[in-house]
Amino acid sequence: MLEVIHISDTHFGPDRCHTIRGANACDRSIALVAAINALPFTPDFIVHTGDVVNDPDPEAYALAAEVLAPLRAPVYFATGNHDDVDMMRECLAFGPHRLLLPGDGGKLCYRLTGGKSDEVEFFVVDGKVPPEQGPHGFLSEDQIDAVLGEISGEKPVAVFLHYPIGPIGSSWIDEHLLLTNGESFQKALAAKAGVRLRGVFSGHLHRGLQLFRGGVFQSGVSSPACEFTASPHDDFCDFLPGGPIPFNHITFTADTTMVKSYSFPFEGLS
Ligand SMILES: [Fe+2]
Secondary structure (H helix, E strand, C coil), rough: CEEEEEEECECCCCCCCCCECEEEHHHHHHHHHHHCCCCCCCCCCCEEECCCEECCHHHHHHHHHHCCCCCCEEECCCCCCCCCCCHHHHCCCCCCCCECCCCCCCCCCCECCCHHHHEEEEEECCCCCCCCCCCCCCCHHHHHHHHHCCCCCCCCCCEECCCCCCCCHHHHHHHHCCEHHHHHHHHHHHHHHHHHHHEEEEECCCCCCEEEECCCCECCCCCCCEECCCCCCCCCCEEEECCEEEEEEEEECCCCCCEEEEECCCCCCC
Protein backbone atom coordinates (compact mmCIF):
# COMPACT_ATOMS: atom_id res chain seq x y z
CA MET A 1 0.00 0.00 0.00
CA LEU A 2 1.18 3.48 -0.85
CA GLU A 3 -0.07 6.75 0.59
CA VAL A 4 0.53 9.76 -1.65
CA ILE A 5 -0.38 13.40 -1.12
CA HIS A 6 -1.16 15.40 -4.25
CA ILE A 7 -0.83 19.20 -4.16
CA SER A 8 -0.58 21.80 -6.90
CA ASP A 9 -0.48 25.44 -7.99
CA THR A 10 1.04 27.12 -4.96
CA HIS A 11 2.02 30.18 -7.03
CA PHE A 12 4.67 31.50 -4.68
CA GLY A 13 5.90 35.03 -5.33
CA PRO A 14 9.35 36.39 -4.56
CA ASP A 15 8.35 37.41 -1.03
CA ARG A 16 5.89 36.50 1.66
CA CYS A 17 3.59 39.42 0.78
CA HIS A 18 2.84 38.24 -2.76
CA THR A 19 -0.90 38.02 -3.37
CA ILE A 20 -3.12 36.65 -6.11
CA ARG A 21 -6.41 38.50 -6.28
CA GLY A 22 -6.00 39.36 -2.63
CA ALA A 23 -4.97 35.87 -1.49
CA ASN A 24 -1.56 35.55 0.19
CA ALA A 25 0.04 32.60 -1.62
CA CYS A 26 2.78 32.05 0.96
CA ASP A 27 0.52 32.12 4.03
CA ARG A 28 -1.85 29.73 2.30
CA SER A 29 0.95 27.30 1.48
CA ILE A 30 2.20 27.46 5.07
CA ALA A 31 -1.32 26.39 6.09
CA LEU A 32 -1.22 23.63 3.47
CA VAL A 33 2.05 22.24 4.86
CA ALA A 34 0.69 22.38 8.42
CA ALA A 35 -2.46 20.51 7.37
CA ILE A 36 -0.47 17.76 5.64
CA ASN A 37 1.91 17.43 8.57
CA ALA A 38 -1.05 17.15 10.94
CA LEU A 39 -2.31 14.00 9.21
CA PRO A 40 -2.27 10.96 11.49
CA PHE A 41 -0.02 9.06 9.08
CA THR A 42 3.17 9.74 7.18
CA PRO A 43 2.72 9.75 3.42
CA ASP A 44 5.17 7.78 1.32
CA PHE A 45 5.66 10.83 -0.85
CA ILE A 46 4.10 14.08 -2.03
CA VAL A 47 3.65 15.21 -5.61
CA HIS A 48 3.27 18.87 -6.54
CA THR A 49 1.83 19.07 -10.07
CA GLY A 50 3.26 22.45 -10.95
CA ASP A 51 2.94 26.20 -10.88
CA VAL A 52 5.17 26.15 -7.84
CA VAL A 53 5.72 29.87 -8.41
CA ASN A 54 3.72 32.59 -10.10
CA ASP A 55 6.61 33.95 -12.16
CA PRO A 56 9.96 32.22 -12.66
CA ASP A 57 12.24 33.84 -10.13
CA PRO A 58 14.99 32.27 -7.98
CA GLU A 59 13.70 34.12 -4.91
CA ALA A 60 10.23 32.68 -5.40
CA TYR A 61 11.64 29.15 -5.70
CA ALA A 62 13.81 29.73 -2.64
CA LEU A 63 10.73 30.79 -0.69
CA ALA A 64 8.84 27.74 -1.96
CA ALA A 65 11.70 25.46 -0.91
CA GLU A 66 11.77 27.05 2.55
CA VAL A 67 8.00 26.75 3.10
CA LEU A 68 7.79 23.17 1.76
CA ALA A 69 10.90 21.95 3.62
CA PRO A 70 8.98 20.88 6.78
CA LEU A 71 6.96 18.32 4.78
CA ARG A 72 7.82 14.91 6.20
CA ALA A 73 8.09 12.94 2.99
CA PRO A 74 9.99 13.13 -0.29
CA VAL A 75 8.46 15.73 -2.60
CA TYR A 76 8.29 15.58 -6.39
CA PHE A 77 7.46 18.39 -8.78
CA ALA A 78 5.97 18.62 -12.27
CA THR A 79 6.54 21.63 -14.50
CA GLY A 80 3.66 24.10 -14.64
CA ASN A 81 3.14 26.76 -17.26
CA HIS A 82 4.37 29.32 -14.69
CA ASP A 83 7.52 27.33 -13.88
CA ASP A 84 11.11 27.26 -15.10
CA VAL A 85 12.77 23.83 -15.17
CA ASP A 86 16.31 25.06 -14.59
CA MET A 87 15.28 27.06 -11.52
CA MET A 88 13.23 24.13 -10.23
CA ARG A 89 16.19 21.79 -10.51
CA GLU A 90 18.48 24.28 -8.84
CA CYS A 91 16.23 25.44 -5.98
CA LEU A 92 13.85 22.58 -5.13
CA ALA A 93 14.64 19.31 -3.34
CA PHE A 94 13.26 16.38 -5.34
CA GLY A 95 12.76 12.90 -3.95
CA PRO A 96 14.75 10.04 -5.53
CA HIS A 97 14.07 9.75 -9.24
CA ARG A 98 15.57 8.82 -12.57
CA LEU A 99 15.41 11.22 -15.51
CA LEU A 100 13.99 9.49 -18.57
CA LEU A 101 15.50 11.90 -21.06
CA PRO A 102 18.89 12.96 -19.69
CA GLY A 103 20.07 16.08 -21.49
CA ASP A 104 16.52 16.49 -22.65
CA GLY A 105 16.54 20.19 -23.44
CA GLY A 106 14.86 21.38 -20.30
CA LYS A 107 12.06 18.87 -19.91
CA LEU A 108 11.29 17.47 -16.47
CA CYS A 109 10.38 13.90 -17.38
CA TYR A 110 11.26 11.24 -14.82
CA ARG A 111 10.34 8.08 -13.00
CA LEU A 112 10.12 7.91 -9.21
CA THR A 113 12.63 5.59 -7.58
CA GLY A 114 13.37 4.38 -4.07
CA GLY A 115 11.11 3.60 -1.14
CA LYS A 116 7.84 1.96 -2.09
CA SER A 117 7.81 3.47 -5.56
CA ASP A 118 8.61 -0.04 -6.81
CA GLU A 119 5.04 -1.09 -6.07
CA VAL A 120 3.66 1.26 -8.71
CA GLU A 121 5.37 2.62 -11.82
CA PHE A 122 5.13 6.38 -11.24
CA PHE A 123 5.96 8.90 -13.95
CA VAL A 124 6.12 12.68 -14.03
CA VAL A 125 5.98 14.32 -17.45
CA ASP A 126 6.42 17.89 -18.64
CA GLY A 127 3.81 19.44 -20.92
CA LYS A 128 5.01 23.02 -20.78
CA VAL A 129 5.07 24.90 -24.08
CA PRO A 130 6.74 28.29 -24.68
CA PRO A 131 4.85 30.95 -22.70
CA GLU A 132 3.71 32.77 -25.84
CA GLN A 133 1.92 29.57 -26.89
CA GLY A 134 0.43 28.60 -23.49
CA PRO A 135 -1.36 28.23 -21.15
CA HIS A 136 -2.32 24.92 -22.74
CA GLY A 137 0.22 22.09 -22.75
CA PHE A 138 1.68 19.64 -25.23
CA LEU A 139 3.59 16.44 -24.52
CA SER A 140 6.58 15.77 -26.77
CA GLU A 141 6.78 12.46 -28.61
CA ASP A 142 10.08 11.58 -26.96
CA GLN A 143 8.49 11.85 -23.50
CA ILE A 144 5.55 9.69 -24.56
CA ASP A 145 7.91 7.11 -26.03
CA ALA A 146 10.11 7.19 -22.92
CA VAL A 147 7.17 6.56 -20.57
CA LEU A 148 5.68 3.84 -22.77
CA GLY A 149 9.10 2.18 -22.94
CA GLU A 150 9.30 2.04 -19.14
CA ILE A 151 5.90 0.43 -18.59
CA SER A 152 6.53 -3.21 -17.79
CA GLY A 153 2.94 -4.39 -18.05
CA GLU A 154 3.37 -6.12 -14.69
CA LYS A 155 2.74 -3.34 -12.17
CA PRO A 156 0.22 -0.55 -11.65
CA VAL A 157 1.03 2.68 -13.48
CA ALA A 158 0.31 6.29 -12.50
CA VAL A 159 1.23 9.50 -14.29
CA PHE A 160 1.48 13.00 -12.86
CA LEU A 161 1.59 16.20 -14.91
CA HIS A 162 0.38 19.77 -14.73
CA TYR A 163 -2.21 19.69 -17.50
CA PRO A 164 -5.50 17.79 -17.62
CA ILE A 165 -5.44 15.42 -20.58
CA GLY A 166 -8.98 15.87 -21.83
CA PRO A 167 -12.01 18.15 -21.79
CA ILE A 168 -13.85 18.66 -18.52
CA GLY A 169 -17.05 20.25 -19.81
CA SER A 170 -16.21 23.90 -19.12
CA SER A 171 -15.73 26.00 -22.26
CA TRP A 172 -12.90 28.36 -21.23
CA ILE A 173 -10.88 25.63 -19.55
CA ASP A 174 -11.41 23.20 -22.42
CA GLU A 175 -10.23 25.79 -24.91
CA HIS A 176 -7.21 27.08 -23.00
CA LEU A 177 -5.87 24.75 -20.31
CA LEU A 178 -5.65 21.20 -21.60
CA LEU A 179 -2.79 19.08 -22.89
CA THR A 180 -3.59 19.44 -26.59
CA ASN A 181 -2.42 15.91 -27.39
CA GLY A 182 -3.78 14.57 -24.13
CA GLU A 183 -6.34 12.27 -25.67
CA SER A 184 -3.76 10.52 -27.85
CA PHE A 185 -1.45 10.25 -24.81
CA GLN A 186 -4.31 8.72 -22.85
CA LYS A 187 -5.00 6.16 -25.58
CA ALA A 188 -1.32 5.24 -25.82
CA LEU A 189 -1.06 4.85 -22.04
CA ALA A 190 -4.24 2.78 -21.86
CA ALA A 191 -3.08 0.57 -24.72
CA LYS A 192 0.28 -0.12 -23.04
CA ALA A 193 -0.75 -0.36 -19.39
CA GLY A 194 -4.26 -1.75 -19.84
CA VAL A 195 -6.15 -2.25 -16.62
CA ARG A 196 -2.97 -1.54 -14.68
CA LEU A 197 -3.23 2.17 -15.52
CA ARG A 198 -4.36 3.56 -12.16
CA GLY A 199 -4.79 7.16 -13.11
CA VAL A 200 -3.51 10.42 -14.54
CA PHE A 201 -3.16 13.14 -11.90
CA SER A 202 -3.02 16.85 -12.70
CA GLY A 203 -3.33 20.43 -11.48
CA HIS A 204 -3.64 23.64 -13.55
CA LEU A 205 -7.44 23.92 -13.31
CA HIS A 206 -7.37 25.40 -9.81
CA ARG A 207 -10.34 23.10 -9.33
CA GLY A 208 -10.75 19.63 -7.97
CA LEU A 209 -11.51 17.10 -10.71
CA GLN A 210 -12.58 13.46 -10.81
CA LEU A 211 -13.17 12.13 -14.31
CA PHE A 212 -13.40 8.73 -15.96
CA ARG A 213 -13.07 8.54 -19.75
CA GLY A 214 -12.02 5.79 -22.12
CA GLY A 215 -11.34 3.48 -19.20
CA VAL A 216 -8.89 5.96 -17.65
CA PHE A 217 -9.32 7.64 -14.27
CA GLN A 218 -8.26 11.28 -14.10
CA SER A 219 -7.95 13.23 -10.87
CA GLY A 220 -7.05 16.86 -10.28
CA VAL A 221 -6.39 18.89 -7.17
CA SER A 222 -7.17 22.57 -6.72
CA SER A 223 -4.84 25.40 -5.74
CA PRO A 224 -4.29 26.60 -2.18
CA ALA A 225 -3.80 30.10 -3.59
CA CYS A 226 -7.10 30.60 -5.41
CA GLU A 227 -9.74 28.64 -7.27
CA PHE A 228 -11.10 29.16 -10.79
CA THR A 229 -14.69 28.91 -11.83
CA ALA A 230 -15.46 25.97 -14.11
CA SER A 231 -19.07 26.42 -15.17
CA PRO A 232 -20.18 24.80 -18.42
CA HIS A 233 -20.40 28.03 -20.44
CA ASP A 234 -17.59 30.13 -18.94
CA ASP A 235 -16.07 32.39 -21.57
CA PHE A 236 -13.30 33.57 -19.26
CA CYS A 237 -11.50 32.37 -16.19
CA ASP A 238 -12.88 33.92 -13.03
CA PHE A 239 -11.06 33.70 -9.69
CA LEU A 240 -12.55 32.68 -6.38
CA PRO A 241 -10.06 33.85 -3.76
CA GLY A 242 -10.66 33.04 -0.14
CA GLY A 243 -11.44 29.39 -0.73
CA PRO A 244 -10.32 26.53 1.49
CA ILE A 245 -6.89 24.89 1.48
CA PRO A 246 -7.08 21.75 -0.72
CA PHE A 247 -5.02 18.60 -1.10
CA ASN A 248 -5.76 15.07 -2.22
CA HIS A 249 -4.79 11.89 -0.43
CA ILE A 250 -4.28 9.09 -2.95
CA THR A 251 -4.01 5.49 -1.77
CA PHE A 252 -2.73 2.76 -4.06
CA THR A 253 -3.32 -0.85 -3.02
CA ALA A 254 -2.95 -4.06 -4.99
CA ASP A 255 -6.34 -3.63 -6.62
CA THR A 256 -7.59 -0.14 -5.76
CA THR A 257 -6.92 3.55 -6.31
CA MET A 258 -8.63 5.82 -3.78
CA VAL A 259 -8.64 9.62 -3.80
CA LYS A 260 -9.82 11.49 -0.75
CA SER A 261 -10.10 15.24 -1.20
CA TYR A 262 -9.33 17.42 1.79
CA SER A 263 -10.28 21.09 2.14
CA PHE A 264 -9.34 22.98 5.26
CA PRO A 265 -10.63 26.45 6.12
CA PHE A 266 -7.92 29.08 5.91
CA GLU A 267 -7.77 30.95 9.16
CA GLY A 268 -5.39 33.70 8.06
CA LEU A 269 -6.34 37.08 6.70
CA SER A 270 -6.54 36.27 2.99
FE1 LIG B 1 -1.78 27.56 -11.67
